[in-house]
Amino acid sequence: MRIILLALVIVILAFLIPRLFRASRAVPSVGSDAPEFALRSQNGDLVSLQDYRGTWVVLYFYPKDQTPGCTLEAHKFQADQSKYAEHHAVVLGVSLDDMASHKKFCAKEGLNFKLLADTGGNVSKAYGSLTNLGVVKFAARHTFVIDPEGKIARTYASVDPARHSQEVLVALDGLQKR
Numbered sequence: 001m002r003i004i005l006l007a008l009v010i011v012i013l014a015f016l017i018p019r020l021f022r023a024s025r026a027v028p029s030v031g032s033d034a035p036e037f038a039l040r041s042q043n044g045d046l047v048s049l050q051d052y053r054g055t056w057v058v059l060y061f062y063p064k065d066q067t068p069g070c071t072l073e074a075h076k077f078q079a080d081q082s083k084y085a086e087h088h089a090v091v092l093g094v095s096l097d098d099m100a101s102h103k104k105f106c107a108k109e110g111l112n113f114k115l116l117a118d119t120g121g122n123v124s125k126a127y128g129s130l131t132n133l134g135v136v137k138f139a140a141r142h143t144f145v146i147d148p149e150g151k152i153a154r155t156y157a158s159v160d161p162a163r164h165s166q167e168v169l170v171a172l173d174g175l176q177k178r
Contacts, residue, residue, distance in 0.1 A: 027128035027142060027155050034059075034146045035126035039094070039116035042102035047092065047116055049150065056089035056176075057146040058168055060159075061129040061139040065097045065105035065115075069141070073161035078111050080165045087172045088148075094118050094129075095139050145171060 028035060034057075038048040049057065060077070062070045077084075077091045084091055093115040097105075102115040116123075124130040124139040131140045141161070145154035145168065154171050156164070 027157060028126075028144070028152045030152050030155060032152050034144065034150050034152050035123070037116075037118075037123040037126070039118055039123060040099050041114040041116055042099055042106050044099060045114075047114055049146070052090055052146075053150060054148045056087060056148060056153075056172060058084065058089055058091045058143065058172075059094065059127070059146060060091065060141075060143040060164075061094045061124055061127065062141055063131075063138040064095060065101045066108070069161045070095070071105075071109060073141075073159070073164055074105070074109060074111055074115075076161065076163075076165035077113065078109070080169060081113060083169055084172075087169070087176060089172055090114075092116055094123060096121055096124065096137060143168060145175065147175070 034049060036049050038046055041047050058077075060073070062073060064070055074093065077093070081091070091113045093113065095102075095115070096118055098119050099117045102117055105111065106115060118124050118139065121130045121137055127142065127144060129140045129142040131138050141159045143156040143159060143164065144152055147153040153175050156167070
């Protein structure tokens with residue numbers, strides 16, 4: 001009887017867990033206008049998408065500062081900063097953490113690109129990246145490549161933090177050769 005009950009619980013959890021961790025809405029589609037935003041960086045500067053017109057933007061959403069996967073992903077983006085500069089692209093990270101958390105994360109990990117504080121979750125929601133578990137909210141690990149005209153050029157809804165930066169650089173190569 002216990003085995004049957006345990007099997008039933010496993011089946012129910014396998015059904016429910018993916019639905020619980022689903023982002024709040026669909027991600028913007030390729031070719032659509034990227035949702036505008038204005039958020040504070042780790043230094044307190046107000047950063048908006050409009051600031052980067054004419055530049056490629058890699059806007060990546062991540063769950064939490066100073067967690068293993070997020071730290072690995074940030075290190076990879078940091079290591080590739082010169083390659084992004086060669087592509088005339090800027091990397092912006094977004095999470096629901098506040099400016100103080102971002103500042104501490106950048107100082108501890110030696111990050112020199114901007115991390116944006118989406119404490120209300122509105123930007124994460126606009127990009128279909130807000131995961132809401134009732135009391136716990138976080139940004140899903142999504143990335144958007146935004147072209148110089150402000151259009152979504154590429155989306156990533158499934159990200160491997162160890163390989164993602166290289167994956168984005170390859171995509172930028174292809175997108176910029178069109």
